Amino acid sequence: MTLPTVGGPRPAGLVDVARLARVSPSTASRAIRGGAVSPDRRERVLRAAAELAYVPLPAAVRLSSGRGRTVGIVVPTAARWFFVEVVAAAARTLREAGYDLLVFEGGDHGPGRLPVAGELRSKVDAVVLVASAGCGDGLAVLHDLGIPAVVVGGPSAGADRVGVDDEDGAATAVRHLLLLGHRDIAMIAGQPGPGFHRGATDARRAGFSRALEEAGIPAAPDRIVSRPWGVAGGAAAMEQLLSGDRLPTAVFAESDEMAFGALRVLRRAGLDVPRDLSVIGFDDHEMAEAFDLTTVAQSVAEQGEAAAGLLLERLARGGHAAPTAGVTLPTRLVVRGSVRPPRAGH
């Protein structure tokens, strides 16, 4: 049974290349992969391969060598900004190294064992786990399976982690508000859906509280409003804040997406940002500029690249423990137009 090549002639295989170059298949194989081969034979093989438009069949390579040039990435959901950026960046880095990326969308499985472990083992050489509830377990399962893995934005597993310091980033946002003179600052927090890692949300809350404490401002529990993560949740949280007897002068939204929801509610309510209220977000989402939102940026693309890079390095070492430590990328404040000092009246 051949590949479903109805149209053209059967694609050239390594034997065809070898025959045309008048060498043995193994020499052809070595030449193509850059092994030890005499210059003239290598030359002949490469020429023959080019002429026949030879493309190695990954399935055959994988079957015989055990390595398939494919890495998997497990995400709770595939269509959300953060995950999209991580996946795209990782895919580009991997592709440059000749690897394919297979995306596994987690669905809303609980925090149990990595649901796709069996599949992963049979399909990929290494895996990236992105901010899902099961990252911790997942890392362990994969380790037992002998599959190199790294976590992006998940639990701080140390050497196998890539991410930013969420607590520090949140504190940065709040300090910016403080510096401008705000004293009554509320936080819009997110409730991660099932399957999502909750470490980031916890850390951002902690950063918020810490920055206030440092400034000697007592924590007011009703100043943290928590709603389901996302634009709608941000809107709901803002409505809650609006319904209170006294508006804060500034709001820190855990994520830009929640800030977007808050901004919409404020506009509808006839309030002007930043005149009546300042809003700051976290992430630097692709739409943050369109909303003119001041925010704390994290480079998501760099996280994807770093994760892919770590894996590539480990794969090059034969899958064995990499000497590289985990990567913590910096965040930085991006000032736009949604924040200004509180009005004198306050």
Add this chain to the structure above:
Amino acid sequence: MTLPTVGGPRPAGLVDVARLARVSPSTASRAIRGGAVSPDRRERVLRAAAELAYVPLPAAVRLSSGRGRTVGIVVPTAARWFFVEVVAAAARTLREAGYDLLVFEGGDHGPGRLPVAGELRSKVDAVVLVASAGCGDGLAVLHDLGIPAVVVGGPSAGADRVGVDDEDGAATAVRHLLLLGHRDIAMIAGQPGPGFHRGATDARRAGFSRALEEAGIPAAPDRIVSRPWGVAGGAAAMEQLLSGDRLPTAVFAESDEMAFGALRVLRRAGLDVPRDLSVIGFDDHEMAEAFDLTTVAQSVAEQGEAAAGLLLERLARGGHAAPTAGVTLPTRLVVRGSVRPPRAGH
């Protein structure tokens, strides 16, 4: 050489299952794939497979059968809303059928031959081509290779296409404005980047012009402002419109993303939407609601599903011509707050 399974015991293979079930490997294979096997033996095989947590190795299946349960999707860029949604929807549909999706990001290759054709042939059983400049050629190349393929949002190749009627959708948007009394309507058009299909932008322009003609409104060439596709382009186009001597009463943006850019510029300029100017978009981007943007919605997810479904059907037929015709999905007007009748003064 075995798979890099350092940790646990070597994963069970078909022979292990066969041995435990006390049948031959071929019988085990048939039983697992639902072939003709006596009930009791099938039972035994299935039980054994479950017990051993047997997972077939895709590379081996592909190598021996020629079919690999993988489809490829080629996109000009992977991180933009439209493509993300198509890919995610296609991936889900395929996954339910046991197929994997491999994403090929086109980069900014010219409109030439499908650049990844050789790779596709060796890696996938079928392919989805999404709105790239090379869709037309690509379809031909793949056809010659004997690989089933469908186009999403690309040239209207008829039977192999999934998409919406862009011209009609644009006309719908403009008629909505017309019905409300607008007579001076401008269009913000996009210039597709290299590698992108330009059919959609052309069709939307045509729909804009047609709707105006139908209403007996003479075409004013300076009322179509074209800028690079995207938020920034939309902003630039709006600035251009603002710099003219007389503002239109309404603007139709070719895509929601361009509308977002226009909205930001308008707000910065101190103009109120919809009081001073109405804005309508096209797409129903995930952020359209947050911008309170009236728009013409297209279901991108359905397009991804439809494409995957068409391919699955064809694959089930052994890759041969499907009797199914192409799919044209409907668009629908989504009314939000960015449009209202023109002010009396105009």
Add this chain to the structure above:
DNA sequence: CTGAAAGCGCTAACAA
């Protein structure tokens, strides 16, 4: 309906 045998295209031992 079942089993034995022969590969799929490639890599990796081994011996030369």
Add this chain to the structure above:
DNA sequence: TTGTTAGCGCTTTCAG
């Protein structure tokens, strides 16, 4: 450095 010889795990003829 090179060629020869065995498979990798599975499907698929082909006899029985």
